[in-house]
Amino acid sequence: MGYSRTSTICMIGTTGIVVTVEASVFKSASKGSEAVRMSGLPDSVVNQAQTRVRSAMANSALSFPDKSVSVNFGPASLPTTGSAADLALAVTIMCADDMVPGHRLDGAVLLAELGLDGSLRSVPGTLPALMAARQAGLTTAIVSPENASEAALVDGMTVLAPRNLATLVAWLYGQTELEPAVPAEPASVPKIPDLAELRGQPTARRALEIAAAGGHHMFLLGPPGAGKTMLAERLPSILPPLSDTEAVEVTSLHSLRGRFTGGSAELIRHAPFEAPHHSMTMQALVGGGHGHVGPGSLALAHRGVLFIDEAPEWKRTVLDSLRQPLESGEVQIRRANVSIRYPAKVMLVLAANPCPCAPSKPHDCTCPARNKHRYLSRISRPLIDRIDLRVDLPAVPASAILADQVDAEPSEPVAKRVATAREAAAARWAEAGEAWKLNSEVPGPALRSAKWRLPPKTSRTADELLMKERITARGYDRILKLAWTIADLRQHGMPTAEDVTAASELRLGYTIT
Template sequence: MGYARTNTVCMIGATAVAVTVEASVFKSSSKGADSVRMSGLPDSVVNQAQTRVRSAMANSAMRFPDKSVSVNFGPASVPTTGSAADLALALTIMCADETLPVERLEGTVLLAELGLDGSLRAVPGTLPALIEAGRTGLRTAIVAPDNAAEAALVEDLTVLAPKDLATLVAWLFGQTTLEPVTRSAAPPGPPLPDLADVRGQPGARRALEIAAAGGHHMLMVGPPGAGKTMLAERLPSILPPLTDAEAVEVTSLHSLRGRFTGGPAELLQHAPFEEPHHSTTMQALVGGGHGNIGPGSLALAHRGVLFIDEAPEWRRTVLDALRQPLESGEVRIRRANASIRYPANVILALAANPCPCAPNKPQDCTCTPQMKRTYLPRISRPLMDRIDLRVNLPAVPPSAILAEVSEAESSESVAKRVARAREAAASRWTGAGERWRLNSDVPGPALRSPRWRLPPEVRGSVDELLMKERITARGYDRVLKLAWTIADLREHERPNAEDVTAASELRLGYTMS
């Protein structure tokens, strides 16, 4: 009886788990010889791997053992999903059959799908998988060529990328050489859109700055061409660059969607921007699906911006799926044998026309009063209760469009104020021994505690809104968070009455009388 084991990595949501693939090859006197039995928790894709392995070996001039084969994926309590273990399965079986030198695979992680022709094919999640492999002490990685650039992002890891199984076997026998993959800088991406491109809309620009400074969600309502999409697209340009740890975290999520397969790869340095179409399904928005559960647009926008255009045109059930993740900062997907979590700390930017016909001038509207009343309320009240800033955008005047020189402030200038406001908030909360860094992260009870409670004369405007039931208890807390952000931008030590009134008006979407 022969035995061997190799190493691979399984992705469970955004979490990488090191997996040992064991194989035992033995002769059996009972019926069922030449069979493969798998133990652990392999999914249907893994169970089908034996078909891919048999064909890949046959087309690579190698023989599959004519004996019984037992395979175990350990830890046995960890669900093994996807096709990333194909290569490890094939090599483990051959090593157990003593047709390959298993010692050459010591300290090596194997991560690739096998084609029926023996080719090595890319798998999603290579970056987080290899980071975990390096953490466990593995120092060599064998991946598909299309994953090579992404794998090379992992430091202190030798990456080999043979084109097929036959080439890899020849290398194991010392019959050929494989050059380690070196990290090459990806070509610089296009510059981020600049706020200087936006003509007019001073109120919306101010709201955008406040949203960026405090991590607040916002809704923009205005006619077509008012600049809603332009403003949302420029929100990442005024957010701080990602730290090294954040860049790895965000890039790993995009790796799970296979966004670096076959092309250059580099850690993302700027806040991501996701703009799903209004026909997007709930699974595509928040994550899920059958088999391998991948991240949706919400998780891909982590530490960046999720832009929902034409919000009233979305199915209400799909948009309402955002409610819990917006509160917790993560997506939780539960299955019978697994609980998947993806980080989803985003700024949500909603955009909507004022009515279905969306005229450029209000007097041109052809909608009935009933159509107008019911259009924006298609966005549910519970979701709207989580929106901090509500901005009405008028049509851009022709003078602003035709002006030869724009006096609009650039993203670089606004980003400096946003960075100062964020630093002030982080310094305040961490200095008080708290873990929060953004005002939007602070729980409402903390802001209402004796240490941070604002005097009655300061918070009078928001107290009045609560007493008249024009805002909910959640809305009350969100106005206070907004007031702290406005105060940080104005470089006030604590919010004053003017800051609270401004926050109340932004919450309502109109000036308080």
Template sequence: MGYARTNTVCMIGATAVAVTVEASVFKSSSKGADTVRMSGLPDNVVNQAQTRVRSAMANSALRFPDRSVSVNFGPASVPTTGSAADLALALTIMCAADTLPVEKLDDTVLLAELGLDGSLRAVPGTLPALMEARRIGMRKAIVSPENAAEAALVADLAVVAPRDLATLVAWIFGQAELEPVTRSATAPPAPLADLADVRGQPTARRALEITAAGGHHMLMVGPPGAGKTMLAERLPSILPPLADAEAVEVTSLHSLRGRFTGGAAELLHYAPFEAPHHSMTMQALVGGGHGHIGPGSLALAHRGVLFIDEAPEWSRPVLDALRQPLECGEVRIRRANTSVSYPAKVILVLAANPCPCAPNKPQDCVCKPTARRGYLQRISRPLLDRIDLRVNLPAVPPSAILAEVSEAEPSESVAKRVARAREAAATRWAEAGERWQLNSEVPGPALRSDRWRLPVPVRRTVDELLMKERITARGYDRVLKLAWTIADLREHDRPTAEDITAASELRLGYTLS
């Protein structure tokens, strides 16, 4: 009887779990020899791996054992999902059958799907999987050529990427050469769209700056051509670059989506921007799906911007699925036998036309009054209650478009103010012994506590709005958060009555008389 074990990594949501693949090859005394029995918690894809392994070995001139094979995926209590364990399964069986020296695979993580022809194929989540492998002490990795550039991002890990199983076996026996994968020089990232391109819309530009400084959610309502999409697309240009740890976290989520397969790979140091179409399903937006539970656009926008254009045209249940993740900064997906989570700290930007006919001028609207009133009501009130700012954009005047020189402030200048405001907020909460980084993360009860409660004359405006039921309790707290962000941008130690009024108007979407 032969026994061998190798190492691979399984992704459960955004979490990488090291998995040991064990195989025992023995002669069965009963009928049913030449069978493979799997234990642990393999899913259907893993259970089907034996078919891929048999065919891959046959087409690589390698012999599958003609004895019974028992395979175990450990820890046995952890679900093993996906096709990333194919290569580990094939090599473990060959090592157990004494056709490969298992010592050659010491400190090595195996991560690739096998094609029926023996080729090594890409798997999603290579970056986070290899980060976990390095953390637990692996020093070498074998991946598919399509995942090579992504694998090279992991420091202190020797990576090879054979094209097929036959080449890999020849390399193990010293009969073929495989060049170690190195991190290739990549072209500098394309410059982000600049706020200087936006003509007019000073109120919206100011609201965008407040959104960036405090991490607040925003709704823009205006006719076509008013600049809603332009403004949203330029929000990442005024957000601070991602720190190294944040870049790894964000890039890992994009790796899970397979966005680096077959091409160059580099850590994402800019805030991501996701703009899904209004026909997107709930699973595509928040994550999920049949079988493999993958991240949706919400998780891919983590530490960046999720832009929902034409929000009233979206299915209400799809948009309402954003409500809980917006509150906790995390997507939680539960199935009968498993539960996964993805981080989803995003800035949500909604955009909408004022009515279905979307005229350039309000007086040109041909909608019935009931249709006009009900258009924005397609967005549920509970979701709107989670939006901090509402901005009404007028049509851009022709003079602004035809002007030869734009006097609009560039993103670089705005980004500096945003960075100073964020630093002021982070310093304040850190000195108070709290872990909050952005004003939008501060719980409402904390802002209403003795330490941070504003004097009655300062908050009179928002108190009156609450008493008159023009805002909800959640809206009250969000006005306070906005006011702290406005104060940080104005370099005030604490919000003033003017800051409270400005925050209240941004919350309501109109000027208070």
């Protein structure tokens, strides 16, 4: 009886778990080959791997053992999903049957799908998987050529990328050498739309800066052509670049979605921007699905911007699925025997036309008042209550469009002010012994505590709105958070009455008289 084992990685959300693939090959009392018996908790894709392995070996001039083969995926209590274990399964069976030597696999992790022709094919999540492997002490990664560039991003690992199973077998015998993959040369910095391209809308530009400085959610309401999409697309240009830790975190999520397959890969250093279509399903937005559970657009926008255009056109249940993740900063997906979490700290930007007919000029609207109300009420009040600020955008005048010279402020100086305000907020909360980085992350009770409560004269505008029931308790807390952000941008030590009033007007979407 022969026995062997190798290592692969199973992803549960963003967490990689080292899986030991064990194989035992022995002569059976009955004649002929038998199906591979698998134990553990393999899903249907893993169970079908024996078909891929048999064909891959046959097309690589290798013979599948004409014996009984038992395979175990351990820990046996861990659900093993996807096709990433194909290569480990094939190599383990061959080593157990003494077809190939296994000494060169010490400290190695195998991560690739097998094609029927024996080729190594890409799998999603290579970056976070190999980071988990490195943390577990594994030093060599064997992946598909399509994943080589992504795998090379992991420091401290030797990455080998044979093109097929036959080449890997030749390497195991020492008949050929594999050149370790190296990180791809950094590509040119991607061009991000700049605020200088935006005409008019001074109020909206100021609101965008405040939202960026504090990480606040926005609601843009205006006619077609007012610049809602242009504003949202330019929000990443004034956000700070991602730190090393954040870049790895964001890139790992995009890796799990398979966005680096077949091309060069490098860490995402800028805030991501996701703009899903209104026909998107709930699973595509927040994550999930049958079989393989992957991150949705919400998680892919982590540390960046999620833009929901034409918000009233979305299914209400789909939009409402954002409510809990916006509060917690993460997506939780529960299955029968596993709970999956994806980080989802996003800046949400909702956009909508004021009515169904959506004329370019307000006086051209033919919608009755009840139709306008019904249209906007498709966005539920609980979701709207989680939006920090609202901006009503007027139509852009023709003079602004036709002007030869534009004095619009570009993104660079705005980004510097945003960075300065964020640094001030982070320093304040760190000095207080708190882990919050942005004002939007501060819990309302903390801002209402004795330590941070504003004097009555300062908070009077917000207090009156609350007492008159024009805002909810959550709305009151959001105004306080906005006020602290405005104060940081204005370089005030703490919010003034003017800051609170400005925050209240941004929350309501109109001037308080």
